[in-house]
Amino acid sequence: MLNSNILEKALSGNELAIAKLLTKIEYMTEEGIIALDALMKRSGNAHVIGITGIPGSGKSTLIGGIIQEYVSRGHRVGVIVIDPSSPYTMGSFMGNRLRFQDKTLLKNVFIRSIASRGYLGGVSAEAIMLTEALDGLGYDRIIIETVGAGQTDTEIEKIVHTVLVLVIPGAGDDIQALKAGIMEIGDIYVLNKYDRPEAELTYNILKSIINDNTESAYEDKWKPTIVKTIAIKSEGIPELVDKIEEHRNYLVQKDLFKKRILDRRAKIVELIVRRKLEELVTNVIKDKYDLITSENIPESIKKVMDTIKELLR
Ligand SMILES: Nc1nc2c(ncn2[C@@H]2O[C@H](COP(=O)(O)OP(=O)(O)O)[C@@H](O)[C@H]2O)c(=O)[nH]1
Numbered sequence: 043m044l045n046s047n048i049l050e051k052a053l054s055g056n057e058l059a060i061a062k063l064l065t066k067i068e069y070m071t072e073e074g075i076i077a078l079d080a081l082m083k084r085s086g087n088a089h090v091i092g093i094t095g096i097p098g099s100g101k102s103t104l105i106g107g108i109i110q111e112y113v114s115r116g117h118r119v120g121v122i123v124i125d126p127s128s129p130y131t132m133g134s135f136m137g138n139r140l141r142f143q144d145k146t147l148l149k150n151v152f153i154r155s156i157a158s159r160g161y162l163g164g165v166s167a168e169a170i171m172l173t174e175a176l177d178g179l180g181y182d183r184i185i186i187e188t189v190g191a192g193q194t195d196t197e198i199e200k201i202v203h204t205v206l207v208l209v210i211p212g213a214g215d216d217i218q219a220l221k222a223g224i225m226e227i228g229d230i231y232v233l234n235k236y237d238r239p240e241a242e243l244t245y246n247i248l249k250s251i252i253n254d255n256t257e258s259a260y261e262d263k264w265k266p267t268i269v270k271t272i273a274i275k276s277e278g279i280p281e282l283v284d285k286i287e288e289h290r291n292y293l294v295q296k297d298l299f300k301k302r303i304l305d306r307r308a309k310i311v312e313l314i315v316r317r318k319l320e321e322l323v324t325n326v327i328k329d330k331y332d333l334i335t336s337e338n339i340p341e342s343i344k345k346v347m348d349t350i351k352e353l354l355r
């Protein structure tokens with residue numbers, strides 16, 4: 043049973059309660075699933091933003107700026123960082139400005155980092171469940187930072203409303219990826235580190251690639267744009283947030299806002315079922331190892347499948 047106290051506390055903004063609740067949800071405990079169900083009845087309002095780009099391109103620094111901009115505009119921001127290596131704290135987003143000690147920020151921002159669990163750059167069931175939870179808890183702008191690795195990072199577009207692709211000056215690989223159409227997923231391309239020497243050249247290349255990629259595809263479709271930023275100096279952030287809001291309005295107008303939410307919920311079901319099936323296969327193989335004969339592969343497959351079907355009945 044779920045201790046309803048913790049849910050109430052979380053809903054009233056108690057940071058510790060939120061952290062505990064999210065852990066239960068992330069690990070799919072019985073209480074966690076009940077809490078998620080309760081929160082999902084309240085979710086469906088948040089605008090979800092995915093940020094991808096190669097390591098070191100400035101995603102976290104940029105998110106720090108976006109957080110401040112959104113909070114100053116009266117929003118509550120939830121951040122989910124999918125990173126296999128480094129755990130993030132509020133401090134790492136706010137740099138050395140120490141603005142994170144600001145009470146308003148603390149009250150209106152929640153940051154959670156989760157391990158990627160092998161889904162490099164992709165989305166996991168955990169990421170989507172935490173998105174639903176933060177949405178249900180009243181965070182109305184949610185940012186997901188993924189470790190972008192070009193080709194592997196194409197799942198994110200299915201669960202977020204707006205995809206930001208970070209590009210940095212002189213990043214030949216990024217530009218090649220764009221040319222190959224691999225990174226066509228961006229709604230907004232952020233050319234960060236605009237203080238770098240090759241910035242303008244990269245901007246021009248990026249602009250022509252984006253125009254080539256999308257020119258024919260328009261009619262009334264969203265036209266991807268480029269925003270120049272210098273995240274370490276918080277330059278270009280208000281313009282970027284304006285663009286995100288413009289994209290949000292576009293989605294609402296085209297009836298796509300709710301559709302993305304329904305897609306992400308369908309994705310949760312899919313991911314959890316896949317996870318459970320995978321566990322089942324692992325267990326059957328382990329428990330019924332004698333079903334497997336190395337001489338007859340088709341027969342072994344059939345036996346294992348039959349056992350699984352039996353268990354599912
Ligand atoms: N010159 C410059 N450096 C930046 C800018 N934005 C971020 N950085 C630096 O780039 C490095 C990587 O930033 P980080 O936000 O951790 O990148 P992430 O790995 O994409 O999350 C850090 O040392 C930042 O200070 C920028 O606009 N200009």
Ligand SMILES: [Mg+2]
Pocket residue numbers: 101102103187
């Ligand atoms: Mg980062």
